[in-house]
Every structure is written in structure tokens, then in C-alpha cells.
Amino acid sequence: MALRVYDTRSREKRKLSTLDDGKVRMYVCGITPYSPSHLGHARCYLAFDMVHRWLEASGYDVDYVQNFTDIDDKILDISDSEGVEYSVVANRNIDDYLEVMDAMNVLRADHYPRVTDTIPEIIDMVSTLVDKGHAYVGDDGVYFEIDTAPEKFGQLTGQTLEMVRAGAGGRVEDTGSGKRDHRDFALWKRVKPSEPSWDSPWGAGRPGWHIECSAMSLKHFGEQFDIHGGGHDLRFPHHEAEIFQSECCTGSEPVVGYWMHNGFVNVNGEKMSKSLGNFRTIRDAFEHHAPLALRYALLSVPYRNPIDLTPEFLGDAAIHYDRLVEAYGTSLSSDTESNSDLSGASDRFTAAMDDDFNTRAAIIEVQKVVASSIGSDVAIWLEEHAGNILGLLPSSDEVRSGLAQIDSARAEVAERVESLLVEREAARKSSDWGRADEIRDELVSMGVVVEDGQDGPTWHLA
């Protein structure tokens, strides 16, 4: 039994083997905070939160770094139009991000470095690349020269230099004017005096898009680390650019042991994007779905597969989530054991998670336990597996206080309900269905649902 992780670079699941035994250094590309977080972000950071939790549950000491790209063209566009500092826009959206992630039980990373706090390290890295001949200074910035390390090209996407040359077509002219080759990419962009900028040996400017991740991972982890995560779309060019920058700077390779990429979110079968008008923020989704029900939905498909968030899919997840919480609550207040085979469920759960974090298969084990048993041992099992590992449960205190609230709400109406039910049973006995249904309607209007069973009626709050 060993954890196997799919690595985009080698295109296979490999047994996890880390640089230091028992320790995992994990870097995940964070957000560019130019807008409120959307469902694609939810999928990505929920996936890596799950990875984080499973690694720790498996006994690893995890050092988890996730950056904020807090200076960028889109942030500047927004701050210009609002007439505020770029940091106002960035901080507002970072706060939004952390809030919605907290609501979905995402554990905090150990470090959230920002580009604007990493400028000296970025400048050092660019300087080294220039000194080593991997980068050159053009008239509008500093560029990495792909032809100095062509063997590193295509490690994550399988593309060759020729393919990208052919495929880029008309877009070539739009990219930096100082490039010698369109496949080269910017390390440092010289900017207009009116824009926020930092001094550098190449003039005032700001970092290119890819360099911050290389600089931050080098700063926090050193020359090599174990897991690098991010969205599927970042494989090229962003992550391939990181390989160039990091490995050419330090000379150590591979910079990353396992490249992990999560699949995309579709909405009703279409890729979620602003141009299609089906772009949804996490906050909007909270209007219709409990944060943890949303988490349930997003974890119920293996992280590498695309996921289509249709109303039916989200509705199913909400049903399962409610059942899970109910079973947990009932089990919490039980003082007898279920006598069911929980160790078999544990084994299958572990095997599923060890197989490249197959949360779908793991959740099925949770569903089976939820469906089949109630007991104090079930409460403990659910708390560990559905709660601590998958992060799908509110805390036991929250569940208990939720139950207590329901109890007190029940107690408030209990007397009235019981007397109405007595009256209704009398009506039913004399086959006065009109009167019986009238009383049931009255109870419904009080928010009480009546269910007739073999041993007489039972009721609960809607």
C-alpha cells in the first residue's frame, strides 16, 4: 500500500518518493486577484486542499506554498478604471478568495507569498539567467532565450519547438517587440513611468508572468521540490517556462518531482469562460448551494477529469451532503456501536485515495457507510474520513448545535402538533378524510411534515 501520484511530465502514476523522507514540499500556482474567485478556482484549490489533507493523513509533513500574483495587467486595468491603487484591487480579491475558501473548509497553506514581496529574489534570478547567457535584454525588457535550452521544451505538453512556431501564427506580432524569437518569453517588462514599477539593472519595470513562481519556489524550497500543482491550462506556457527558468538558473534538474494538473470546470457542457457568459463566482454559487455541498460536488469527480456542473449534478451532491450530515449527527448522539465492517470501508477508502487521490471512489465508501449504519463508531469513522480527510463535514460542535436548534424548534411546537395529531387520528379512524387532510394542511403551514407509518404518524420540521 503506497501512494501513487500521476505526474504530467512522465505521463504515468508513480509511487510518491520525496526528496526528504516523510516530508513533502508542495507549490501550487495561486490566483491573480483581479476579480472575485470563480468555480474554476474552487475546483483547483479544493483539489489541492484534498491532496494536502491526504498527504498529512498519510504521515507526511507538508510544506504548502501558494502564491498571489498581486501585480499584473488586468489588476492595473481595474485599478485604473476605479482610480485606486493596484494593491486595493489585489487585497480586496485576496480577502474574497480566503473567505470563500474558508467557507469550503479549505485549510490554509503554510505560506502565501506575493510577487510584490519577492521582487529582490526575482531580480536575482533574472540576473543569473542573463549572466549565464540564457536571457537577453531587448528594447522593452528582458527575455528568456528558448534556443539556449531547446531540450527542455515540451516536457509537459509534448509539443516541439517547430509545432509552436507553426501554431502561433498571427499572434506572434502581438507579443513583446524586443523578442528575438516569438517563443521566447518575458522575464522582466520595462513599463511606462505612470505604472507601478520597481528599479532593476534593466530599468524600472515589473516581473514577467512566469518568473514569480520560479523565484518563490526557489526562495521557499531551494533548487528542487516535490509537487507542483495548478490548473490544466497552466501546463503551457506557464509551467514549461518555469522549468526553463528554474533549471537554467540553478543547474539542478528536475526542478519538480511530480507535476499535478487539475481538470477544468464546465457549466452545462461548455467550458466556463467570460466570453460564453457562463462565468460563475464562488459567491454566486453559495446563493444556491451550501459551501460544503459545493465542496462535495467538486470532490466527487477525480481531480484530473473535467467536471460539468449542471443543476442536476449539483442537486445530487446536495442530497448526498445532507444525508452525510444527517447520518453524522444521528451517529454523534448514539451511544451504541453499529457492528458494521468499518475496517473494510477504511481499507477501500485508503486504497482509493492512494490511487492518485481518487476521491470519487473514496466518497462511494463514505456513501455506503452513511447508507448502512448508525452508531458511535460510525460517528468516529465519518469524522475521520468524510471530515478530517475530505473536509466535507462541519465541526462536531456545529452539527451538535444544529441538532440542538432543531430540537428546541421542535419543542416549541410539539404540544400543538401532538394535540392536532390526536384530533387527526380520531378523524382518520372515523374515515373523515376531509378533516384529516385539513389538519395535515394546517401542520404544513406550521412547517411540520407528517408521515403516517405502521405505528401511527411521525412528524418532523420541513
Place this chain on the structure above:
RNA sequence: GCACGGGUGGCAGAGCAGCUAUGCAAUGGACUGCAGAUCCAUGGACCCGGGUGCAAAUCCCGGCCCGUGCUCCA
């Protein structure tokens, strides 16, 4: 065009050589004044064509179709 990932029952979605996936929906039954809930049971699938195996959704070859990427993107 090139690269990568896919095509599984009504729907969603695992499995990736042999053993009921699962959930929702459906059907039959129990219960039932009606409703609801619950319980039991049942049917139903692996894109097409070849190949290798005792055995193929699962491996190989060839098609067809879909998604994503190819310098905004998690």
C-alpha cells in the same frame, strides 16, 4: 494542422484484463384513505472495425466523434 485527454446503462460518473461500482431516475412488490417516507426486488452499458489472450470497457493497431491546449486563463 500539431499536442494532450476522452468516448461506459435514461442521466451523472467510477472501474482500465476475470469478481453487483455507486447515486439519481425507471419497473415490480410490501406498507398506504390519499400523500410522503421507508424496506425488498428487478431490468439495463461499455463508439466502430480488426488483433493478442483461456479470458478484453480494460492491452495493441486502424477509423470515427468529442473536449482542452498551442503565449488572458485555476
